[in-house]
Amino acid sequence: MQAAGDAGRDIVTIAAVSGVPYDAVSARSPRGRSLLSRTFRAILPFLVIAVLWQTASLFTKPYLFPGLGSIAKSFWAILTTWELLSQGLVTWLRLLVAVSASLVIGIPIGLAMGLSATCDEFLRPVVKFIMGVPALNWVIIVIIWFSTTELRIGFVLIVLCTPVTVFCVYDGVRSIDRKLTDMVLAFGANPFQHIRLLLWPYVQASAFTAAKLNVGNAVRTVIVAELVGAPLGIGKELDLAKNVFDMPTVLAWTIFLVMMALFMTQGIECAERTMLRWRGESHGRN
Amino acid sequence: MAETDMAVDIVSAPARSPKLLVERARKSFRQASGAEVSAIADLSFSVKSGEYVAIVGPTGAGKSVLLDCLLGLKYLDAGQIRIDGLPVENFVRDRKGHITRIFQEDRLLPWLSATDNAAFGLQIQGVAQAERRKQAARWLDAVGLSAFKDALPRELSGGMRQRVNIARAFAPNPELVLLDEAFSALDDVTASRLRLDFKTLAQSQQTTFLIVTHSIDEAIFLANRILVFGAPARLMAEITVPPQAWEDRAVSDRIKDEVRSLIVAGARPG
Numbered sequence: 398m399q400a401a402g403d404a405g406r407d408i409v410t411i412a413a414v415s416g417v418p419y420d421a422v423s424a425r426s427p428r429g430r431s432l433l434s435r436t437f438r439a440i441l442p443f444l445v446i447a448v449l450w451q452t453a454s455l456f457t458k459p460y461l462f463p464g465l466g467s468i469a470k471s472f473w474a475i476l477t478t479w480e481l482l483s484q485g486l487v488t489w490l491r492l493l494v495a496v497s498a499s500l501v502i503g504i505p506i507g508l509a510m511g512l513s514a515t516c517d518e519f520l521r522p523v524v525k526f527i528m529g530v531p532a533l534n535w536v537i538i539v540i541i542w543f544s545t546t547e548l549r550i551g552f553v554l555i556v557l558c559t560p561v562t563v564f565c566v567y568d569g570v571r572s573i574d575r576k577l578t579d580m581v582l583a584f585g586a587n588p589f590q591h592i593r594l595l596l597w598p599y600v601q602a603s604a605f606t607a608a609k610l611n612v613g614n615a616v617r618t619v620i621v622a623e624l625v626g627a628p629l630g631i632g633k634e635l636d637l638a639k640n641v642f643d644m645p646t647v648l649a650w651t652i653f654l655v656m657m658a659l660f661m662t663q664g665i666e667c668a669e670r671t672m673l674r675w676r677g678e679s680h681g682r683n
Numbered sequence: 684m685a686e687t688d689m690a691v692d693i694v695s696a697p698a699r700s701p702k703l704l705v706e707r708a709r710k711s712f713r714q715a716s717g718a719e720v721s722a723i724a725d726l727s728f729s730v731k732s733g734e735y736v737a738i739v740g741p742t743g744a745g746k747s748v749l750l751d752c753l754l755g756l757k758y759l760d761a762g763q764i765r766i767d768g769l770p771v772e773n774f775v776r777d778r779k780g781h782i783t784r785i786f787q788e789d790r791l792l793p794w795l796s797a798t799d800n801a802a803f804g805l806q807i808q809g810v811a812q813a814e815r816r817k818q819a820a821r822w823l824d825a826v827g828l829s830a831f832k833d834a835l836p837r838e839l840s841g842g843m844r845q846r847v848n849i850a851r852a853f854a855p856n857p858e859l860v861l862l863d864e865a866f867s868a869l870d871d872v873t874a875s876r877l878r879l880d881f882k883t884l885a886q887s888q889q890t891t892f893l894i895v896t897h898s899i900d901e902a903i904f905l906a907n908r909i910l911v912f913g914a915p916a917r918l919m920a921e922i923t924v925p926p927q928a929w930e931d932r933a934v935s936d937r938i939k940d941e942v943r944s945l946i947v948a949g950a951r952p953g
Contacts, residue, residue: 576786576788576790577790577792579751579756579790580784580786580790581807582754582756583754583756583783583784584779584780584783584803584804584807584855585775585779585780585807585808586807590807594792594803594806594807595792598792598794673794675793675794675795675835675837676793677837
């Protein structure tokens with residue numbers, strides 16, 4: 398195998414000549430940019446809004462535009478008072494369960510639709526119909542259907558998140574390069590191996606996208622569901638605050654909710670980067 | 684006595700049967716317009732064990748369709764394909780990985796390292812992870828990629844990825860290797876270096892090769908025999924390539940001229 402050995406030396410030369418130098422990559426990378434400058438650019442719009450808000454608070458009643466100090470005080474109270482923080486954690490747990498359940502239910506359905514034209518024809522209209530029902534209609538339906546609060550909230554969230562997962566996974570399966578499918582089948586893969594070795598890695602990427610979309614979906618919906626008679630959760634706290642015109646608390650919970658969604662999305666992206674390392678981080682740049 | 688002779692003949696038949704036999708094969712496809720287009724038309728040929736046979740022909744000669752049929756991915760409308768005397772469907776089902784294909788594009792799985800890509804056929808065969816990684820590493824070493832065992836496909840150059848593609852095809856120790864325009868997506872320098880390495884590697888194996896190519900030079904360089912196809916796939920001529928033909932300019936030019944004129948004659952109108 399001398400020839401192969403010689404070829405090995407040649408390959409190293411080829412890589413050194415034609416490969417993209419790592420230094421060049423890092424020089425072009427966003428990491429190379431000033432962290433300070435990027436942070437400033439990210440918070441600048443919020444700073445502008447804060448200044449405008451604080452100015453408005455000086456000329457209006459406190460229940461319309463409360464001062465930033467009172468909002469911060471309410472927010473701090475949420476973070477440091479277990480009775481309040483636990484309400485936030487209850488909502489977070491509901492979101493987590495709903496997003497996870499939508500993956501567990503949606504991935505097999507999306508896979509089946511992507512792999513089988515018959516399944517696709519049968520399930521697509523149903524999924525589309527469910528997707529078209531507004532969240533508030535589901536809330537009304539579950540109030541009639543179920544007596545348990547958790548079941549009501551869980552059902553609404555899952556029924557709204559699952560179609561998103563289904564279509565993300567479906568698109569993921571359909572977008573798999575036909576040539577890779579042919580390669581896998583050419584090696585004699587059985588249907589199970591086909592799913593495990595080819596489809597599953599692609600589906601993972603789609604599932605992460607679905608999870609991120611569903612965090613946003615679920616955050617928007619969970620409060621609506623909790624407002625209708627939930628004894629625990631941020632929705633209940635918002636309802637109480639609304640009754641006494643406690644605007645600082647309403648805004649503090651809103652900020653808490655947005656931060657919770659951002660942390661969840663960040664967590665998903667972190668897991669995505671770890672599990673899908675093979676995709677690299679080029680974002681379209683070569 | 685006659686009966687005894689016949690019995691001996693029947694018993695010894697499988698041993699003398701060709702590695703690959705394609706007999707009166709026909710395959711056509713229906714287009715979206717409803718028109719039927721023939722891809723393979725009454726095609727017959729055979730390949731002996733250990734032979735290097737190249738298939739050349741015009742575009743649309745159904746060469747890739749034939750390879751799909753050889754892998755059991757597509758079925759003939761009529762005729763038969765036998766490998767080691769077995770119908771191709773049975774061979775593919777019972778001897779997973781005994782036919783492999785080197786694709787024109789590398790078709791590596793982007794999430795697998797070079798080693799795991801090279802071990803892919805073994806994984807399909809159900810070989811244990813430690814063993815398949817050991818064998819894959821040996822083949823990566825043979826194709827000169829031992830320093831890149833853990834590299835992902837996106838970290839490799841086109842030539843390197845094609846080397847992994849070759850290692851993947853050899854790793855399951857196949858009986859028949861199909862090359863589908865294996866070097867045509869590479870630049871000339873990389874392609875000729877890879878062809879040379881491939882030939883060295885192939886000669887160390889007891890394997891039969893069916894090489895589909897558009898390059899007559901490649902066919903002369905790699906094969907012992909060239910089958911010239913017309914479009915749709917039918918055998919127009921069979922040319923034996925003498926040993927060392929590649930090094931004899933006059934011989935290779937004569938073969939090239941002959942093959943070229945046959946391809947022109949066999950092309951579909953338009």
